[in-house]
Amino acid sequence: MSSQPAVRRWDGDPQKMLDCVVIGGGPAGLTAAIYLSRFLRSCVVIDGGAGRAASIPRSHNLPGFPDGVSGMELLARLETQLHEYGSAVRRAEVSAVSLSEPGFLISCAGDVFRSRSVVLATGVVNHKPNIPETVHALAVSQGLIRYCPVCDGYEARLTPIAVLGADRHGAAEALFLRRYGAAVTLLAQRSLDLTTSDLERLERAGIDVVAEPIDDLRLADDAVEVSWRGLPRRSFGTLYPALGSTARTQLATGLGANLSDQGCLLTDDHQQTSVPGFYAIGDVVEGLDQICVATGHAAIAATAIHNDLLERDYQTSVDAPAGIKG
Numbered sequence: 659m660s661s662q663p664a665v666r667r668w669d670g671d672p673q674k675m676l677d678c679v680v681i682g683g684g685p686a687g688l689t690a691a692i693y694l695s696r697f698l699r700s701c702v703v704i705d706g707g708a709g710r711a712a713s714i715p716r717s718h719n720l721p722g723f724p725d726g727v728s729g730m731e732l733l734a735r736l737e738t739q740l741h742e743y744g745s746a747v748r749r750a751e752v753s754a755v756s757l758s759e760p761g762f763l764i765s766c767a768g769d770v771f772r773s774r775s776v777v778l779a780t781g782v783v784n785h786k787p788n789i790p791e792t793v794h795a796l797a798v799s800q801g802l803i804r805y806c807p808v809c810d811g812y813e814a815r816l817t818p819i820a821v822l823g824a825d826r827h828g829a830a831e832a833l834f835l836r837r838y839g840a841a842v843t844l845l846a847q848r849s850l851d852l853t854t855s856d857l858e859r860l861e862r863a864g865i866d867v868v869a870e871p872i873d874d875l876r877l878a879d880d881a882v883e884v885s886w887r888g889l890p891r892r893s894f895g896t897l898y899p900a901l902g903s904t905a906r907t908q909l910a911t912g913l914g915a916n917l918s919d920q921g922c923l924l925t926d927d928h929q930q931t932s933v934p935g936f937y938a939i940g941d942v943v944e945g946l947d948q949i950c951v952a953t954g955h956a957a958i959a960a961t962a963i964h965n966d967l968l969e970r971d972y973q974t975s976v977d978a979p980a981g982i983k984g
Contacts, residue, residue, distance in 0.1 A: 675772045676700045678963055679764045681752050681909065682779030684709035686940030686952035688736035688747075690777050693960030695743035699967070703740070704766050706751035708906075709781055710941075711949070715799050719809045720949055732949075755909045760970075761935060774935065774970075775963045778923070779956070780906035781941040787822055787847065787899050789875050802882050803897050807834050808948060815840045817895020820884060824867065825851040828900035829860055835898065836863050843894070845884065846871050847901065905942045918944040928962035929955050937963065 678694050680687045683705025694701045714729030737747060750767035757763075761774040784805050786794055797803040804810050815838035821831050824846035832844045843866040850869040852860075860867055874885045881893040905922045907915070915931040915938070916924045922944040929937045939955035941947040 674700075675761070675774065676702060677773070677967055678775045678777060678960075679704060679762070679771050679773040680777045680779060681755075681764070682706075682709065682777075682781060682940070682942075683733070683737075683747055684711045684779060684781060684940065684952070685732060685736060685949045686781075686956045687777065687779035688733065688740055689953040689956035690779065690939060690960045691745050692736065692740050692743065693957055694963065695740060695745040697960065697964040699964060701745055702771065703745065703747045704750055704752050704764070704771075705747055707749065708783075710784065710805075713795070713798050715801055717809060717949070718813065752909060755913060755936075757913065757933075774967060776936050777956075777959055777963070778907075778910055778931075778936070778938045778942060779940045779952075780909070782903040782905045782922075782947070784899070784903050785901035787875055787897075787901070793877060797877055797882065797897070800877075800880070801896070802877060802880070803899065805899060806947065807831055807898060808946070811835050811838050814838070814896040814898075818893070819843070819896045819898065820845050820882065820892075820894040821898045821900050822847055822872070823900035823902075824849070824869070825900075826856060827902065829856050831898060831900040832860065832865050833863055836865055842866070843868060843892075907942060910936065910938060910942075920944060927958075929959035930962065935966075 677699040678701040680691045680701060680703045683703050687703055691701050691703045711729040711733060716726040716728050718726040720727060752764055752766045754765040755762055755776060762776050764771040764773060804814060818841045819835050820843050821828050822845045824844055828844055829852060832842050836842045844860060845868050848871050857867060870886045870889060872884055873887050876883050881895055882897040883891055883893050885891040907917060907923055910923055910931060913933045913936060915933050918924050923931055923938040923942055925931055925938050925943055929939050931938050937959040939959050940952035943955060945951060
C-alpha cells in the first residue's frame, strides 16, 4: 500500500531549497501560492506591502461577492486560506534575484532564499496627482479618487467625473466613462496634448475639456474640488487620474527578462518570462489589469511550475508522475 506524499512545508530555514518563491502578496501572488501549496509544493510569499489591492475601499467587480468586498478583506481571506495549507507570508522587500543552479537566489532582509522557481507578482505603481499622500489616501478610501474605470465606472456613473490627464490615454478613459452616462470633464495636469481629431471626438461625445493646467486639488464635502488660475473652482464626485503607471519589473529585468513597449513583462502561454523558471503574473504583465485576470495568471503559472518540477524530478526518478493540464 503506497503512502500519501508529505506536504512540503517551509520550516523557516532560508537555506532550504524551496520549490517556489512568490514575490508579491496581492491577489495574484497569494492565489499562486495557494495553488502551489495544494500541489504539495514548498513555497513562501515575500511581500513588501506596496500592493494596490489593500487600498481598494470596496469592489463590486469581483464575481462571487454581490455585496462587494474591500481589498483588505479579500487579502485576509486569501492569506487565511494559504495558511491552512502550511505556507507562509514573509513581510519584507526583495532586494535582488540572481540565477544559481538549479534555480534562483532571492535576497531579502538579510536572508537569501534558494528556490527552484520564482513567481513575480509585484504589480504596478500608479502615477498620482500632485497632492499630499495623506490627502490622496483619504480620497481613495472614500472613493473620491479612483484608478480603474473598468473596475468601478459603474459605481462612479451617478456623479460628475473628472479625468486628469489630457493626452490620448486620458481621452480614451474619458470616452470609456462617458458611456455610463455621467457628465465627464477632461483636465490637464500640465498641458493639453491632443490632436484636433481627438478634440472633435471628445466634443461629439459631450465631454468637456479644460485646457488650462490645474492649479490645485483638494477634498471638500464629499467631493474633489479643482481650481485654476483665473477660472471658477469646480467640484467633482469622482476623479480618475489617467497619468499612467510603472510596472515593478526591476527584479526581472535584472535577470534579462524581456519587456513590452509599455514596460510590462512579456510571458508565454504559461506565464513564463524569457528567463526559464521565472514567471510573472498580474498587473506587472502586459494585459488587462484586473483581479480576475491576475488570479487566472496565478492558476496558469502555478500549474505550469508544478508540471515543470514533475518533469525535472522525472529525470532522477522513474516513479515521478506526469504533469496534467487540469
